[in-house]
């Protein structure tokens with residue numbers, strides 16, 4: 438126990454120790470017992486370790502609305518240490534009769550929701566960005582992945598990948614820990630702090646895998662992974678580029694992305710879930726610009742992750758471009774839609790919305806300074822070239838703009854989704870891949 442001054446009085450602090458960073462069962466057990474014992478949020482500190490103390494006996498009523506359970510199971514994976522206490526205080530207040538979930542302006546609830554959005558984007562990044570190295574294992578092949586997560590997304594998402602690819606033995610190594618699936622059990626063990634490149638990862642695995650697997654344990658309490666996205670990258674798909682990619686986002690752009698999170702430059706922010714800023718490494722030589730986030734991008738918080746993004750990813754790989762090495766963004770950063778029943782129907786942004794959001798695109802272009810900007814579709818072309826552009830007339834070649842930039846116009850991948858027949862789709866897909874191959878040649882020519 439610790440003592441801390443509160444309001445001039447000495448108040449006894451109780452330290453609650455959870456077993457892991459994502460100890461969902463432990464947090465839930467402790468929360469129930471502590472709320473029922475009447476322990477105020479301010480009298481608790483939360484930590485992760487192996488010196489857990491007994492909890493008070495639980496009795497009496499206790500209530501957690503389903504909506505809070507679902508946001509908490511995601512937010513608990515956030516890296517912010519204050520998340521356990523913050524979630525506890527929401528449960529405490531609800532049990533004290535406050536209508537917290539009905540107050541959209543509640544600062545604690547907003548913070549928890551922001552944490553959950555950030556975790557969701559990271560989980561999706563892990564599922565779709567991770568590449569795997571095939572390594573020899575027990576006479577077969579094991580797929581060895583490497584990922585540096587922003588949050589503690591490994592345990593829940595390793596579970597999801599194991600369920601999705603039951604016949605592919607895999608190990609995912611991160612600085613926080615590693616997960617190992619052999620077709621029947623999912624085990625967790627220590628991770629690797631830093632992997633310089635694929636060779637270093639492979640050498641570490643060869644030297645340590647026996648011990649790592651021997652020490653691995655199934656005894657981990659994990660929240661259920663959300664299945665927002667049904668298309669994780671298959672572990673046995675041959676990687677384009679290296680498995681370990683030490684690229685970092687530009688810190689100034691990350692700050693700009695956070696500021697754009699509260700952008701009110703046009704009314705599109707109102708119904709949207711969140712701002713979807715661009716993503717990609719510092720020093721990317723090519724920037725891809727689309728129109729605006731769609732339904733899935735709005736939910737997940739990353740550009741080009743829904744159906745159009747999946748076409749773009751496939752076409753990039755067929756053209757030999759590793760998406761993780763380019764910067765991907767949109768002319769407009771909020772999803773514009775009209776609700777129809779439970780669906781949200783995409784609406785093309787108007788010129789004033791494109792112009793208002795041009796502020797953020799300029800910020801991105803100023804920081805990234807791409808050698809080539811790829812404009813996918815008419816809205817992106819209008820945003821950057823400042824005039825209406827007929828795609829069929831201007832696609833497929835580098836164009837110098839008046840402000841001295843080099844741009845390359847191509848179709849928007851969702852154009853392919855709208856084509857009625859398979860033959861037209863295949864023809865247009867090949868044309869998109871040809872454009873991307875020209876882009877790759879321009880990238881390589883420097």
Ligand code: URA
Nearest residue numbers: 727728729730740741
């Ligand atoms: N369409 C876009 O233009 N951008 C996205 O991010 C998704 C779909």
